[in-house]
Structure formats: C-alpha cells, structure tokens
Amino acid sequence: MIFAGLSAFPLTPIDESGIDEAAYIRLVTRLTEAGVDSIGALGSTGNYAYLTREERSRVTRLAVGAAAGTPVMVSIGATRTCHVLELADDAQAAGAAALLLAPVSYQPLHPEEVFDLYAEVDRHVSVPLCVYDNPATTHFAFADELYRDVARLTSVRAIKVPAPAAEQAATRIPQLQELVGSDAVVGVSGDALAAPSLLAGSPAWFSVIGGLLPGLALAITRAAQAADTRQAIEASDRLSGFWELFKTHGSLRVVAAAAARWDSRKRSTCRTHCAR
Numbered sequence: 001m002i003f004a005g006l007s008a009f010p011l012t013p014i015d016e017s018g019i020d021e022a023a024y025i026r027l028v029t030r031l032t033e034a035g036v037d038s039i040g041a042l043g044s045t046g047n048y049a050y051l052t053r054e055e056r057s058r059v060t061r062l063a064v065g066a067a068a069g070t071p072v073m074v075s076i077g078a079t080r081t082c083h084v085l086e087l088a089d090d091a092q093a094a095g096a097a098a099l100l101l102a103p104v105s106y107q108p109l110h111p112e113e114v115f116d117l118y119a120e121v122d123r124h125v126s127v128p129l130c131v132y133d134n135p136a137t138t139h140f141a142f143a144d145e146l147y148r149d150v151a152r153l154t155s156v157r158a159i160k161v162p163a164p165a166a167e168q169a170a171t172r173i174p175q176l177q178e179l180v181g182s183d184a185v186v187g188v189s190g191d192a193l194a195a196p197s198l199l200a201g202s203p204a205w206f207s208v209i210g211g212l213l214p215g216l217a218l219a220i221t222r223a224a225q226a227a228d229t230r231q232a233i234e235a236s237d238r239l240s241g242f243w244e245l246f247k248t249h250g251s252l253r254v255v256a257a258a259a260a261r262w263d264s265r266k267r268s269t270c271r272t273h274c275a276r
Contacts (some may be wrong), residue, residue, distance in 0.1 A: 006217055010027040011259045098129075
C-alpha cells in the first residue's frame, strides 16, 4: 500500500559541509514512530536537486534503514535520462519500495519527450513508479491526455498531481481517477489543499508538512479516510499558519527553518535528560 494514506516527505538537512546524517535519521525515525503510511525520500523538500549521485544513494540507504519496515519511495529526477536510470538502480539496490520521477530539464520539454522519459524508465525498473507533476518547479504541466498515457505504462502505479482548488476537488479528483482508470491512483501534493482532495476520494497525500509534523498530518489523513469532513477541515485549518508561510516563503525554506528549531530543541532536551 505504498500509494495510500499519508506519504511523508522529510527534509534532507544539508549545508556546504555535507549532509547531517544524524539529523536526517532523527527526522525519519520520527515518521516511523508516528505511523505514517510511507516515506518519500529525496523529494523536492529532500533537496535532491542539490546532491550528487553518491549523496543521494547514501540518503536512500539511511532512509530505508531508519524507516524500519515503513515503505520508502525515492525520487530519481535528473536532467539526463542516463542519470535517471543510474539513480533508479541505486535506489532499488538500497531497498526502495517505489520510485518518484518528475520530468526535470533545463530546456522546455514537449509532451512526447516526457512520455518517452517515462517509457524508458518503465522498461528499466522493477519496482512501482510514481509520476510527479510539479509544474511550479519543472515548468512542465501535464495535460490530461499525458496522465492517461503514462498511467498505461506497466510500472506506473501512481500519479502525484497538484491538489486542485478546494471548490474544484469534488469534481476534479474523480475525473482524473476515471481518466487513468485502474492503471494508477491519483494522489495529491500541495498541503494547504490536501484535505478537500482526500475527502473527494484521492487515496494518497504526498505531504511536506507530514515530513516534519506527522501527527498533525495523520489527523487530517485519517479523518478524511473516515469521511469525517468537519474533523479533516478543522485539522487542516489548525495548520493555516504554515500554509500562509508556505505561500509567502516556499515550503522548503519554512520546513528547513522549523526542522532546525525542532532538532535543536530535541538535542537540548536529550542533553538535559542525559545529564540527570
């Protein structure tokens, strides 16, 4: 059930000296202890675009190890197809349960080029693949017909789409799911709008805030799964401060600042207890 429920995407803490592996393990362990349904390693919040192949392989192994059995989906996006395939090999060798792929390119892409990318990866991999439509970052937006076509590829089992506006979710989510049929599930990203999409029948939420505050994200997810509209919306509204900050500063900056504060407090608490 890698593509159902809450898929939490943790930050990969990095600076110019490298990856803070201990902090990353603490973040992933927090997710497993909270009971998230899956973990998304090296997503956009996971800073994959700034890491070398070796660093991405190392992070994947850290995530799988710290996940302690919780399935881990790993992003393999890169600007060259040969690098995508190398990253897919590394992730599968490290124990990834699924792969996440956005069409990353310096030059604007045409739909047929994007389809060819997924078709090439489909022929290469042996674990499920999640298509990632992230137009704000890649500057490529999937047409509905492309959703349909890539969903027919053997390895594609999910499509991660931007959550529609709240007033459109009740029609848009069923429309997309009907379009791709039983070939793939339609999950959503865009945390502020996730609750209406989950209530409209989207089976999966690929969540940034879930990577830092899994308990609060799970409250939204479980309420929506129980068709409790009031509780799901209220749980989402409790995070409205984060949604506003995401809109102003971008989710990566906000989560990085919040994670640094949380980790600093956690280590301070640990030192206090250890000194007693």
